[in-house]
Amino acid sequence: MNIAVITGASSGMGREFVTQLDAQQNFDEIWVIARRKERLEELRGQTRAAVRPIALDLTRQESIDAYAQLLAQEKPSVRVLVNASGFGRFGAFADGTVEEYGRMIDLNSKAVVSMTYVTLPYLEAGSCVYELDSLSSFQPVPYINVYAATKAFVLSFSRALNVELKPRGIRVMAVCPGWVHTEFFDHAVTDDSVTYFNKIYEPQDIIRTALKDMKKGKDVSVHGFRIKAQVLATKLSPHRFVMWVWMRQQRKNKKA
Ligand SMILES: NC(=O)c1ccc[n+]([C@@H]2O[C@H](COP(=O)([O-])OP(=O)(O)OC[C@H]3O[C@@H](n4cnc5c(N)ncnc54)[C@H](OP(=O)(O)O)[C@@H]3O)[C@@H](O)[C@H]2O)c1
Numbered sequence: 001m002n003i004a005v006i007t008g009a010s011s012g013m014g015r016e017f018v019t020q021l022d023a024q025q026n027f028d029e030i031w032v033i034a035r036r037k038e039r040l041e042e043l044r045g046q047t048r049a050a051v052r053p054i055a056l057d058l059t060r061q062e063s064i065d066a067y068a069q070l071l072a073q074e075k076p077s078v079r080v081l082v083n084a085s086g087f088g089r090f091g092a093f094a095d096g097t098v099e100e101y102g103r104m105i106d107l108n109s110k111a112v113v114s115m116t117y118v119t120l121p122y123l124e125a126g127s128c129v130y131e132l133d134s135l136s137s138f139q140p141v142p143y144i145n146v147y148a149a150t151k152a153f154v155l156s157f158s159r160a161l162n163v164e165l166k167p168r169g170i171r172v173m174a175v176c177p178g179w180v181h182t183e184f185f186d187h188a189v190t191d192d193s194v195t196y197f198n199k200i201y202e203p204q205d206i207i208r209t210a211l212k213d214m215k216k217g218k219d220v221s222v223h224g225f226r227i228k229a230q231v232l233a234t235k236l237s238p239h240r241f242v243m244w245v246w247m248r249q250q251r252k253n254k255k256a
Pocket of ligand 1: 007009011012014034036037039057084086107108134177180181183
């Protein structure tokens with residue numbers, strides 16, 4: 001059985017991955033994972049492939065174990081794995097709770113490692129792994145501090161794993177969008193610490209570029225001219241300066 005496994009499929013970019021992968025590739029089943037089962041159930045009948053909703057909280061080890069058990073039972077060939085579950089929170093480090101930072105690290109970094117690890121035996125030559133990362137992975141970001149650090153981890157992890165898995169013909173790519181119109185902001189915005197958003201993209205465009213970039217053999221996918229220019233500038237500039245620009249953008253906006 002050829003399948004795709006997509007976490008974070010109940011909304012935003014994970015959901016868009018379901019739509020676009022289903023249109024481009026033939027799968028027997030698409031396993032869609034997130035906490036809100038009713039949202040996952042909505043996907044039934046909307047795709048060519050059969051959808052299997054799997055309600056899991058990926059911050060919990062028992063969820064990873066349940067997924068591993070399902071793989072062992074069904075023994076599928078996983079043609080595509082997408083790790084799109086994730087969340088962030090804007091605000092001063094001291095204003096957050098250590099419990100929430102723990103959940104953020106568990107979901108954005110640890111679950112990406114765990115899901116990739118337990119799926120690996122079921123990936124074959126030609127299989128692809130998309131790790132949902134962020135523009136924030138390229139630089140430290142004050143007021144999105146822990147979130148950006150979890151994404152820096154994903155960038156390093158994905159690129160190195162791509163090299164390791166190359167001899168097996170398995171591709172791993174970090175998808176690094178700038179701001180995207182999704183439910184991400186419903187959770188992230190709690191105060192006015194981050195108010196300047198240079199440009200907000202649509203999930204459809206991010207995922208279209210990601211699928212193309214995978215075909216081109218890239219290990220990092222960045223959509224949009226402005227975001228590509230920002231990544232380049234971030235690589236060429238001292239991070240102290242990059243953070244100064246970020247802070248200035250936020251302050252300038254508050255005065256306006
Ligand atoms: N939107 C942006 O501006 C932006 C920019 C760069 C990177 N990203 C990254 O892109 C990825 C997708 O985010 P999005 O923008 O599409 O946001 P979104 O619409 O809020 O989607 C996040 C997904 O993660 C799932 N999720 C949250 N907590 C979970 C948990 N404990 N266990 C399992 N699933 C969980 C949510 O489903 P349930 O609530 O149903 O569990 C939802 O499907 C995230 O990693 C995010 O950090 C977003």
